[in-house]
Amino acid sequence: FMGLSEVHIRRIFKNSVSCSPVAYINYLKIEKTKNLLRSSNYSVTEIAESVGINDPYYFSRFFKKSTGMTPTDYRRKN
Numbered sequence: 537f538m539g540l541s542e543v544h545i546r547r548i549f550k551n552s553v554s555c556s557p558v559a560y561i562n563y564l565k566i567e568k569t570k571n572l573l574r575s576s577n578y579s580v581t582e583i584a585e586s587v588g589i590n591d592p593y594y595f596s597r598f599f600k601k602s603t604g605m606t607p608t609d610y611r612r613k614n
Contacts, residue, residue: 565589566602573611580607 540548549557565587572583584595599607 574614
C-alpha cells in the first residue's frame with residue numbers, strides 16, 4: 537500500500553485510533569452485535585454469522601469476554 541510496510545501501517549493506525557487494527561475490528565463486531573441484539577429478532581447464531589463468526593459457541597465466549605455477559609443475557613437486559 538503506497539510503499540508502506542504492514543508494520544508502518546499498523547503503527548499509523550494505532551496512533552490514530554489508539555488500538556490495533558484487530559482490536560478495532562473486534563470492537564466493531566461487538567458494537568454491531570449489541571445493536572442487533574437490542575433491535576432485532578435474529579438468533580444469536582444468525583448474529584454471529586453476520587459479524588463473521590461461524591461458531592456460535594466461540595461467538596458467545598468472545599462476546600462474554602468483551603462485555604461480561606452472554607449474548608442471551610445482554611438481550612434480556614436490553
